[in-house]
Amino acid sequence: MAAQKLLLLPGDGIGVEVLAEVRRIVAFIEQKGILSFEIDEDLVGGAAYDAHGVAITDAAMAKAKAADCILFGAVGGPKWDGVEYDQRPEAGLLRLRKELELFANLRPAICYPALADASALKRELVDGLDIVIVRELTGGVYFGSPKEITDLGNGQQRAVDTQVYETYEIERIAKVAFELARVRSGRVTSAEKRNVMKSGLLWNQVVTRTHGQGYEDVKLDHMLADALGMQLVRAPKQFDVIVTDNLFGDILSDVASMLTGSLGMLPSASLGAEDKTTGKRKALYEPVHGSAPDIAGKGLANPIAMIASLAMALKYSLGKPELADLLDKAIARTLDDGYRTGDIWTDGMSKVGTSEMGSAVLKKFETLVSA
Incomplete structure (x- = not known):
């Protein structure tokens, strides 16, 4: 062996x-x-x-x-x-x-039946919850350049973080989400902020195009990331696989952790x-x-x-x-x-x-x- x-x-x-x-x-x-x-x-x-x-x-x-x-x-x-x-x-x-x-x-965010009462939400909202957030991890605002704080004088400073995504980065994470959905319930929700961010607009376009290149058997929905955060605490069981960028994935997965009872439950x-x-x-x-x-x-x-x-x-x-x-x-x-x-x-x-x-x-x- x-x-x-x-x-x-x-x-x-x-x-x-x-x-x-x-x-x-x-x-x-x-x-x-x-x-x-x-x-x-x-x-x-x-x-x-x-x-x-x-x-x-x-x-x-x-x-x-x-x-x-x-x-x-x-x-x-x-x-x-x-x-x-x-x-x-x-x-x-x-x-x-x-x-x-x-x-x-x-x-994954799984609410074990024995812990449904430990969730921040009512039992009926989380009992049986089983969702997976697929987060892009090596691009976006955490790695974009420039990333700096500049002294402007007169006691003023400017901080800059750069949100950057290229087509291939979005394509490959979308494929992971679609393939994962195929062995689950066949549903993917893509989250971004296309209404105010160019990177969100590209994300939406690339995920949609990738879906049409052999993944039509998977149901794809799009949702603005802030709206998805609201829906996670309103009716979380409507979701199965959620695919999103580095920043929103970080935030939304922490929100999802409280559905399960504790951060100590999430791998x-x-x-x-x-x-x-x-x-x-x-x-x-x-x-x-x-x-x-x-x-x-x-x-x-x-x-x-x-x-x-x-x-x-x-x-x-x-x-x-x-x-x-x-x-x-x-x-x-x-x-x-x-x-x-x-x-x-x-x-x-x-x-x-x-x-x-x-x-x-x-x-x-x-x-x-x-x-």
């Missing part, structure tokens, strides 16, 4: 704690002889800055480029607020996305283009939540988003979709049994910490795998 090259980048804050729970599941998978792993680890974010003066080193980038997939924790925190802009902790993640060309970010996959020879994609998997410095080191973090990110890795990078399904079932059954970390706790449930939640999911997973 060829070993899968797995790079762990815990990062900062609770990233270290939640990734520790994934290590235990990976160890079980290897112990059962299902997969063999060649595991490496390195620093990213604030931890890398403290050690090396940069958010990620060239050596860590080389490991990332050689890996079959990367499991990433979280980066950032107020400790590094004064760090120069280009070396802030988040710059490590942006460099990974850019240099690995991880252009397609898949962010994500960042995928590159398929290699024409091997068929593999560069890939990074991470929870949507941040480093949560206020609870870091206290054993309070919810590890489910990180564990669900491993499930996505099993599905998209490690060739074990059936094992991914079992891990997702283990999460659902753990929640059915009433286990809750503080972010999703309600009266009558069993409040547990990070390691206890990880142990509960692992125990369910072991039972399912051995059945």
Whole structure:
């Protein structure tokens, strides 16, 4: 059995704690002889800055480029607020996305039945919710140039961020959304701001044209991004696959997180283009939540988003979709049994910490795998 090259980048804050729970599941998978792993680890974010003066080193980038997939924790925190802009902790993640060309970010928002009452919305609006936001990840305003602050004199400054998209960037993310919709319910909603942004107008035109080039079996709707945000909190189950740009994808996926009960519940996959020879994609998997410095080191973090990110890795990078399904079932059954970390706790449930939640999911997973 060829070993899968797995790079762990815990990062900062609770990233270290939640990734520790994934290590235990990976160890079980290897112990059962299902997969063999060649595991490496390195620093990213604030931890890398403290050690090396940069958010990620060239050596860590080389490991990332050689890996079959990367499991990433979280980066950032107020400790590094004064760090120069280009070396802030988040710059490590942006460099990974850019240099690995991880252009397609898949962010599922699933409301487990056991958590419907933990959502910010009424149960009937979210019970059974299962949507995916497909976010373009390597273009747009986060990477556009110029990006600068200019001193105008007399105490005035001008800040500029540039929103840039080219046709090929929109085409390839639209294709990911259409292909994903084909294995779901066959519906895509494209979101932009074509009424006030030229990049939104181009986005709308290219997505429409791409849809007509072999994806007519998928139903395509267009919606302005602000209207879509409103609809997400009014009637979220009307959506299936949402495709949008880097900035709106960032915002809308955080809105979607509150439909599920907590940011601690949302995994994500960042995928590159398929290699024409091997068929593999560069890939990074991470929870949507941040480093949560206020609870870091206290054993309070919810590890489910990180564990669900491993499930996505099993599905998209490690060739074990059936094992991914079992891990997702283990999460659902753990929640059915009433286990809750503080972010999703309600009266009558069993409040547990990070390691206890990880142990509960692992125990369910072991039972399912051995059945």
